[in-house]
Amino acid sequence: QGPAETYRAIRGRVFGPIRASARYCIFSPVIVHSCLLSWPVAGFHRCVGRNLPGSATKMGRRPFALKCRLVQANRNRDSNRTDWNPDDDVTAVVSVRRRQLEVADVSMYTLHQLLSTLQTLFTEDIRDTVAEVDRTGDLQGARSNPSGRENGGQSTNAFRVRLWAKSPQQVSGQSMSSYVIMECDRDIQVVLDSLRDGEQVDVDMQLVYPEPRYPVGTYGVRGEVAEGADTTAATAPVDGPFPIDPGSQHVSEPTGAGLLETHLTCDVFVAGCGSAGFGAALAAARSGASVICAHGRKVIGGNASSEVKLCMVGADIQGQRGIKLQTEAREGGILEEIRLDNSMCNPQFCAEMWDLTLLDKFRALPNMNLLLNTWFVSCTLDSTGAITSVTAESQLTQQRYIITAKVYIDSTGDGRLGAEAKCQWRQGREAQSEYNESLAMLKADTATEGSTLMFTSVDMGRPMPFKLPPSFNRKFTREEFASRKLSVFDTGYWWVEISWPYDNVSDQNTITSELLEAMMGVWDYVKNSGDITDDTSHLALDWFAYYPCKREARRIKGLHVQTQNDIIPTPAAFSDTVCHGGWALDLHNPKGINDPANPPFIPTHVPYIYGTPLRCFVSCDVPNMMMAGRLASFTHVAFGSQRVMATCCVHGQAAGTAAAYAALHGRTPQDVAKDPDAVWSIQQQLLRDDQFVVGQVNQDPRDKALTATVTAKSEQDIGPAVAVISGQTRAVFGKGGCLSSQCLPGTNRWISGYNVALPVSLTLTFKTPVQSVGQVELVFDTGLYHRLTYAINHAQQQGMGWGSPQPETVRDYTIEALCAETNSWQTITAVEGNYQRKRVHMIGFAQKCSGIRINVLATNGIPDAHINEVRVYEIGDAGKFPVKPKGLLPHPLLRIPSEADGPSLQLAASPEPGWWRDPDTRPAA
Numbered sequence: 053q054g055p056a057e058t059y060r061a062i063r064g065r066v067f068g069p070i071r072a073s074a075r076y077c078i079f080s081p082v083i084v085h086s087c088l089l090s091w092p093v094a095g096f097h098r099c100v101g102r103n104l105p106g107s108a109t110k111m112g113r114r115p116f117a118l119k120c121r122l123v124q125a126n127r128n129r130d131s132n133r134t135d136w137n138p139d140d141d142v143t144a145v146v147s148v149r150r151r152q153l154e155v156a157d158v159s160m161y162t163l164h165q166l167l168s169t170l171q172t173l174f175t176e177d178i179r180d181t182v183a184e185v186d187r188t189g190d191l192q193g194a195r196s197n198p199s200g201r202e203n204g205g206q207s208t209n210a211f212r213v214r215l216w217a218k219s220p221q222q223v224s225g226q227s228m229s230s231y232v233i234m235e236c237d238r239d240i241q242v243v244l245d246s247l248r249d250g251e252q253v254d255v256d257m258q259l260v261y262p263e264p265r266y267p268v269g270t271y272g273v274r275g276e277v278a279e280g281a282d283t284t285a286a287t288a289p290v291d292g293p294f295p296i297d298p299g300s301q302h303v304s305e306p307t308g309a310g311l312l313e314t315h316l317t318c319d320v321f322v323a324g325c326g327s328a329g330f331g332a333a334l335a336a337a338r339s340g341a342s343v344i345c346a347h348g349r350k351v352i353g354g355n356a357s358s359e360v361k362l363c364m365v366g367a368d369i370q371g372q373r374g375i376k377l378q379t380e381a382r383e384g385g386i387l388e389e390i391r392l393d394n395s396m397c398n399p400q401f402c403a404e405m406w407d408l409t410l411l412d413k414f415r416a417l418p419n420m421n422l423l424l425n426t427w428f429v430s431c432t433l434d435s436t437g438a439i440t441s442v443t444a445e446s447q448l449t450q451q452r453y454i455i456t457a458k459v460y461i462d463s464t465g466d467g468r469l470g471a472e473a474k475c476q477w478r479q480g481r482e483a484q485s486e487y488n489e490s491l492a493m494l495k496a497d498t499a500t501e502g503s504t505l506m507f508t509s510v511d512m513g514r515p516m517p518f519k520l521p522p523s524f525n526r527k528f529t530r531e532e533f534a535s536r537k538l539s540v541f542d543t544g545y546w547w548v549e550i551s552w553p554y555d556n557v558s559d560q561n562t563i564t565s566e567l568l569e570a571m572m573g574v575w576d577y578v579k580n581s582g583d584i585t586d587d588t589s590h591l592a593l594d595w596f597a598y599y600p601c602k603r604e605a606r607r608i609k610g611l612h613v614q615t616q617n618d619i620i621p622t623p624a625a626f627s628d629t630v631c632h633g634g635w636a637l638d639l640h641n642p643k644g645i646n647d648p649a650n651p652p653f654i655p656t657h658v659p660y661i662y663g664t665p666l667r668c669f670v671s672c673d674v675p676n677m678m679m680a681g682r683l684a685s686f687t688h689v690a691f692g693s694q695r696v697m698a699t700c701c702v703h704g705q706a707a708g709t710a711a712a713y714a715a716l717h718g719r720t721p722q723d724v725a726k727d728p729d730a731v732w733s734i735q736q737q738l739l740r741d742d743q744f745v746v747g748q749v750n751q752d753p754r755d756k757a758l759t760a761t762v763t764a765k766s767e768q769d770i771g772p773a774v775a776v777i778s779g780q781t782r783a784v785f786g787k788g789g790c791l792s793s794q795c796l797p798g799t800n801r802w803i804s805g806y807n808v809a810l811p812v813s814l815t816l817t818f819k820t821p822v823q824s825v826g827q828v829e830l831v832f833d834t835g836l837y838h839r840l841t842y843a844i845n846h847a848q849q850q851g852m853g854w855g856s857p858q859p860e861t862v863r864d865y866t867i868e869a870l871c872a873e874t875n876s877w878q879t880i881t882a883v884e885g886n887y888q889r890k891r892v893h894m895i896g897f898a899q900k901c902s903g904i905r906i907n908v909l910a911t912n913g914i915p916d917a918h919i920n921e922v923r924v925y926e927i928g929d930a931g932k933f934p935v936k937p938k939g940l941l942p943h944p945l946l947r948i949p950s951e952a953d954g955p956s957l958q959l960a961a962s963p964e965p966g967w968w969r970d971p972d973t974r975p976a977a
Contacts, residue, residue: 307450310450311445311450311451311452312450312451312452313452313453313454314451314452314453314454315453315454315455315456316344316421316453316454316455316456317455317456317457318341318342318343318344318421318455318456318457318458319336319341319342319343319457319458319459319712319715319716320333320336320337320341320342320343320344320457320458320459320460320461320708320711320712320715321343321344321345321346321442321455321457321459321460321461322336322343322344322345322346322461322463322708323346323428323442323444323460323461323462323463323464323468323469324346324347324348324354324428324462324463324464324465324681325345325346325347325349325352325353325354325422325463326353326354326355326356326357326463326465326681326697326700327353327354327355327356327364327681327697327698327700327701327704328354328463328465328680328681328682328700328701328703328704328707329345329347329352329354329461329463329464329680329681329704330345330352330353330386330410330413330414330701330704331386331387331680331700331701331702331703331704331705331707331708332461332463332680332703332704332705332707332708332711333345333414333420333422333704333708334386334413334414334417334420334705334708335385335386335704335705335706335707335708335709335712335741336461336708336709336711336712336715337417337419337420337708337712338417338741339708339709339712339713339716339737339932339933340419340712340716340932341419341711341712341715341716342419342421343417343419343420343421344421344423344453344455344457345414345420345421345422345423346423346426346427346428346444346453346455347422347423347424347425347426348425348426348427348428349424349425349599350424350425351404351407351410351411351424352407352410352411352414352422352424353406353407353410354465354697355601355602355697356406356697356842357403357406357407357410358403358404358406358407359597359599360506360597360599360600360601361403361506361508361595361597361844362504362506362546362601362697363841363842363843363844363845363848364387364696364697364698364701364841364842365635365696365697365698365841366381366382366383366633366634366635366696366697366698366699366701366702367381367382367383367632367633367634367635367661367698367699368381368382368383368634368698368836368837368838368839369381369634369635369636370839370841370848371837371838371839371852373634373661373788374788374836374837374838374839375786375787375788375837376835376837376838377770377783377799377837378783378785378786378787378789378799378837379783379784379785379786379787379788379789379837380782380783380784380836380837381632381634381661381784381788381789381836381837382698382836382837382838382839382840383632383698383699383701383702383744384742384743384744384781384782384836384889384890385702385705385738385741385742385743385744385890386413386701386704386705386741387698387701387702387705388742388834388836388889388890389742389888389889389890390409390410390413391840391841391842392834392840392858392887392888392889393409393412393888394406394409394842395840395853395854395855395856396855396856396857396887397409398842398855399854399855399856400855401842401843401844401849401854403842403844406842423444423446423453425446425447425448425449426444426445426446426451426453427444427445427446428442428443428444428464428468428469428472429443429444429445430442430443430472431443431460431469431472431473433473433474433674436675437473437474437673437674437675438674438675438676438720439457439460439473439674439676439677440456441454441455441456442454442455442457442460442469443455457715458676458714458715458718459676459677459678459711459712459714459715459720459721460473460676460677460678461677461678461679461680461707461708461711462608462677462678462679462680462683463679463680463681463683463704463707464683465602465605465681465682465683466556466557466602466605466606466683467605467606467607467608467679467683469677470606470608470671470674470677470679470683471606473671473674473677474673474674475608475609475671475672475673475674475677476608476609476672476673477606477607477608477609478606478607478609479498479500479556479557479604479605479606479607480496480497480498480499480500480688481493481496481497481499481688482496482687482688482689483495483496486687487613487615487616487617487687488615488617489615489616489617489687489689490616491616491637491639491656491689492616492687492688492689498555499551499552499642500551500556500603500604500605500642501549501551501603501604501639501640501642501695502549502550502551502552502556502563502603502604502640502642502644503549503550503551503556503560503563503564503567503600503601503602503603504544504545504546504547504548504549504567504600504601504603505544505548505564505567505568505571505596505597505598505600505601506543506544506596506597506601506844507543507544507571507575507593507595507596507597508542508543508544508593508594508595508596508844509541509542509543509575509591509592509593509594510542510591510592510594511590511591512590512591512592513590514590515589515590516589516590516591516592517579518575518576518579518580518592518593520572520573520576521572524568524569524572524573525569525573526569526570526572526573527573527576527577528573528574528576528577528581530581530583531648532645532648533577533648534648535648535650535651535652536645536648536652538574538577538578538584540845540847541578541586541588541591542844542845542846543844543845543846544571544596544597545574547644547645547652547653548567548570548571548574548644548645549603549640549641549644549645549652550563550566550567550570550644550645550646551563551603551604551642551643551644552642552643552644552646556602556604556605557605557606560600560602563600564598564599564600567600568598570645571596575593578591579591603640603682603695604682604688604691604695605683606683607682607683607684607685607686607688607691608671608679608683608684608685609671609672609673609685610667610668610669610670610671610672610679610684610685611667611668611670611671611672611685611722611725611726612665612667612668612685613668613685613686613687614664614665614668614685614686614687614690614694615686615687615689615690616637616687616689616690618662618690619633619637619658619662619690619693620637620656620658620659621659622659622660622791623660623661623662623663623746623790623791623794624662624663625663625747625793625794626663626664626665626747627665627728627731628665628666628667628725628731628735629663629664629665629666629735629745629746629747629748630663630664630665630666630669630706630709630710630734630735630738630743630745631663631664631699631702631703631705631706631738631743631744631745632661632662632663632664632702632744632745632746633658633661633662633663633664633693633694633699634658634660634661634662634693634699634788635658635693635694635696635699636655636656636657636658636692636693637655637656637658637689637690637692637693638653638655638692638693638695638696639653639654639655639656639688639689639692640652640653640692641653656692658693659788660788660789660790660791661746661784661788661789661790662746663745663746663747663794664694664703664706666706666710666725666731666734667685667725668684668685668686669684669685669703669706669707669710670710670721670722670724670725671721671722672685675720675721675722675723676714676720676721676722677721678707678710678711678721679707680700680703680704680706680707680708681695681700681703681704682694682695682700684703698841702743702744705738705741705743706734706738706743709734709737709738709741709743710724710725710734712932713730713733713734713737713933716932716933717730729935729936732936732940733933733934733935733936734933735748736748736750736751736752736933736934737932737933737934739779739781740752740829740923741890742781742831742889742890744781744782744784746790746794746795747790747794747795747946748946749778749779749780749796749943749946750777750779750780750921750923751779751940751943752923752934753934753935753937753940754925754926754929754930754934755923755924755925756818756822756924756925756926757776757777757816757904757922757923757924758777758779759818759819760777760816760817760818760819760903760904760924761816761817761819762774762776762777762802762814762815762816762817762922763814763815763817764802764804764812764813764814764815765805765812765813766804766805766808766812767802767803767804767805768803768804768805768806768916770798770799770803771799771801771802771803771804771918772802773802773814775798775799775800775801775802775920776801776802776814776919776920776921776922777921777922778796778798778800779796779943780795780796780800781800781801781831781920781921782800782836782920783798783799783800783801783837785797785798793946794946795946796943796945796946797945800920801833801918801919801920801921802814802917802918802919802920803916803917803918804908804916804917804918805916806916807915808916809915810908810909810910810911810915810917811907811908811909811910812907812908812917813905813906813907813908814905814906814908814917814919814922815903815904815905815906816903816904816905816922816924817870817902817903818901818902818903821872821900821901821902822900822901822924822926823900823926823927824897824898824899824900824901824926824927825869825880825895825897825901825904825924825925825926825927826894826895826896826897826925826926826927826928826929826930827892827893827894827895827923827924827925827930828867828880828881828893828895828904828922828923828924828925829890829891829892829893829921829922829923829924829925830890830891830893830906830919830921830922830923831889831890831891831919831920831921832860832861832862832886832888832889832890832891832918832919832920833858833860833861833862833889833918833919833920834858834860834861834888834889835853835858835859835860835861838851838852838853839851839852840852840853840854840858856912857886857887857912857913858887858912858913859911859912859913859914860911860912860913860914860918861886861887861888861889861911861912861918862886862908862910862911862912862917862918862919863884863885863886863887863909863910863911863912864883864884864885864886864908864909864910865882865883865886865906865907865908865909866879866881866882866883866906866907866909867879867880867881867882867893867895867904867905867906867907868880868904868905868906868907869895869897869899869901869903869904869905870901870902870903870904870905871899871900871901871902872899872900872901872902873899873900875902877905878897880893880895880897881893881895887912896927897927898927904922904924906919906922
């Protein structure tokens, strides 16, 4: 295959190993030469979701390779050989039960990383493979059986290759010696037999199909001769125009009645894949957990997807909270990565390209199983109230999945998983007396914020009449828009909102029908009322949603209920903060557009960026369940700020990271949330993944940069070189930022000297040489003070640099290591065209290193270089979730409550509400 075809095949990620290799294609010098596929491209989608341990996988019968490099090993050497140089390039074909890929020109360290990933994903498969090699014997024993038959005459048709490493060196706690199997036919064994010791040869291997009985492409759909075809050869095929190869088979058998039941297992199950769900699923998988995510819709993203097209807003209040180099409130982490990617690949603001960017992030993860068009429907519980399994169904594919996980995350929006698990939940608004909230209702009720249908319009350049369909005949008058602005006509209006008097869950079909009437009625007013001063005669609808944007339904009670008083007038300090918010306390009128006499919403400004504790995302009564998004543990007033999608996404990243920690450590989320050391480990991992955690800074004891001396030949007073190890990666000291006791002052980045031309360098010198450099991680400036988000509103699209890299970001740079033995600098990484904020470089520099130097060659616009953070990890010491050192003290400039602080700073226990409904009691209408 050519490079383009091979790349597309890899991106298909049909098989676990192929999917596992993708990240190494990006982050290490692995070249994947061939993807060994055993069924047609048309069948790729049928395999997605069937390649994880515990799943029912139907494998192909005839794997084949394209271009394998075969290396003859010395049969007289054993696994203890000591003359192998670990830095030598090696070639191997990795196979796990006939799922194969070839890697070439890689170091032993990189190959070991790849094999370790495969072992993690396919533990049982690898164990079986190793056992098979042990039974067969060494290389000599394998080759002594040219017939390929053993174990009762069964044909294995495999040539076994054993890899050696220099001494039993340990990497990440495992020996570098690993077994791999190379599948080849007997002809290849003959080639190998002819090779001398150490000799290698490239071999082309193909699966040859029978020759077609007629010229390919000669006949059209109806059997007529195609234009320009050789008519002399165009004889009718005996078996019809589209014969199937006799040896080929369907991937799956035809499906009859009923649902096909499949049992799956994973570490973390995520129900729902809206903004909170995709944050949770991606974070859990990237933290090392195996993840299954069931999403009822055809695309990821929820209200931000192409089905709804709502703009994602968050703590930065669409840039209104931002001040350059002073207040940077925009969300980082996973959401910033996705926004930057989509800005570059989707300059035209295509909603479907936003969906595709999200989907690509899922497909890049080998331990992710995404089940689209699949709704969570039920769960089973044990005697302690813990969830033992969940059921999800896809009527589209007639599939029923029984899924067993260690941790379950409800990100359904409506809290369906929590309701089925008999969690305590509520729907509606609390009374002021329950939590002493001044913005709450005098009396509790079940009213919720409503749902909205969006639309877009286009100027056709000619008169475009509009006539209401007969059954959608709602008419509006000028007086009904007294509190609602009709000034922008290219997109819909969020205030076309309906909830009351309906239930936002069971009555959603009725709500949707009335929303369609209201939306059409508003557009009819724009086009035909004559009250609009702008010329709208050339405007026409070119899209409108049938799937509503829903704002509120159930909220599930957690270990802490966040209230108005945790957010305003000053934010509370929590020792278990895991994310941030900053949107106004935005309380909508439940009657929405049906109440024209009153405004559609009442916002209350939030003066500071605030933190949200982990306990808001942990169920108070189901020990292994977590929540993320608008359904988490907030009062209705606090929910008014927490419900917006960008904030929900950082909820998801926090919950997913914590869920992975709990699953990988064999603990429940409830247990983890009550353990300060475990919470610290989760916070540190979130910081490393570029999530902003209010009141927390990098204290990872494995990060060698924290103890290095940082220098630069040019720097500015507001951006000294040493700021790259401050532990905080943004400025939040300005107006609208954090309380001074909950953040570090300054810009927290290195800014090269004013009027000093690039290139410029930043140097980290280690007081004691580090043994190796396994990983270097950088955080760059991407202008977190201004708005950056996918939007369909033309006014919102302006002025945010969409479609090009952010000008503050470093574009081209190199990383050098100072070899301690030779005292010379060696270039270990060179990057061109960067536009991302967080970059992770897997180095594998296996020599003692006295320093690291980053050379900035160019930026994407501004004249000076900005670097916010540098981290350095040794080989084998860059795993997830650092362990908190004993006696570690918090940063001296931060005042986060602890047991030693006394009652004044103690975390207040959540007040017991008087109106949390019993799990089986449905709210009154």
